[in-house]
Amino acid sequence: MKKDNIFVDAISEMRPFVFDEQVAEVFEDMIQRSVPGYEMSLSMIALIARLYARLETNVYDLGCSLGASSLALVSGNSLDGLRLVGVDNAEAMLLSCSKNLESANLQCEWDLICENITDTVIQNASIVVLNFTLQFIPLERRLQLLEKIYSGLVSGGVVLISEKIAFEEEGIQKSMTNLHEDFKRAHGYSDLEVSQKRTALENVLIPESITDHKSRLIKAGFSNCSRWFQCFNFASLIAFKD
Numbered sequence: 001m002k003k004d005n006i007f008v009d010a011i012s013e014m015r016p017f018v019f020d021e022q023v024a025e026v027f028e029d030m031i032q033r034s035v036p037g038y039e040m041s042l043s044m045i046a047l048i049a050r051l052y053a054r055l056e057t058n059v060y061d062l063g064c065s066l067g068a069s070s071l072a073l074v075s076g077n078s079l080d081g082l083r084l085v086g087v088d089n090a091e092a093m094l095l096s097c098s099k100n101l102e103s104a105n106l107q108c109e110w111d112l113i114c115e116n117i118t119d120t121v122i123q124n125a126s127i128v129v130l131n132f133t134l135q136f137i138p139l140e141r142r143l144q145l146l147e148k149i150y151s152g153l154v155s156g157g158v159v160l161i162s163e164k165i166a167f168e169e170e171g172i173q174k175s176m177t178n179l180h181e182d183f184k185r186a187h188g189y190s191d192l193e194v195s196q197k198r199t200a201l202e203n204v205l206i207p208e209s210i211t212d213h214k215s216r217l218i219k220a221g222f223s224n225c226s227r228w229f230q231c232f233n234f235a236s237l238i239a240f241k242d
Helices: 021-034 038-052 068-074 091-103 139-152 170-186 191-201 210-219
Strands: 058-062 083-088 109-114 125-131 153-164 224-231 234-240
Touching: 021 038, 021 091, 038 068, 038 125, 038 153, 038 224, 038 234, 058 068, 068 083, 068 091, 068 125, 083 091, 091 109, 125 139, 139 153, 139 210, 153 210, 170 191, 210 224, 210 234
Parallel strands: 058 083, 058 125, 083 109, 125 153
Antiparallel strands: 153 234, 224 234
């Protein structure tokens, strides 16, 4: 695993964060050192997938990056006709994802598609995962995406969403932000790295509150939703289609 040193030196002209080849090379290290609870959330996705994946359906990983959540969805799952579809608009990510899936010797069929997830056709899906993906979609397009996911799910299907979240109470927001940045420092990031990445992500990653997420999911048609995991300012939700 290559160490993330992207922001280790001072950058005079900061450009917005993008998922390019440089990020793809260090993404595994980056996300493990930046997202508290990440590994546990993946293990929980695997458990949820075993419960909700159905015979002869598709499971989608929208914004699949290197394929960690894709593997959680289908590893050890031998359901007849189960098919994994991973989607990402970063070619560098998909190249690494393909290698990771090939080396896993999966028991199901799988396809990788390079496109914006807002353009992806969702059909015959028992599970759709958005693992730290929705936060990068423009706010005005998020409802439309969730409506499309809802339409493409079979009855009894679920969508799993993990996100960096915002808090409605200013004091809690400040505390959780501080804890998150302390987490990154505890995992080897310097104050400069923390500051520069924060700047690079401004207006690129737009977090919302749990209330906002739940309201949108219900508006998109889902019958119910629940938070199933949270660590500091990162949380995971599940929403159900009747």
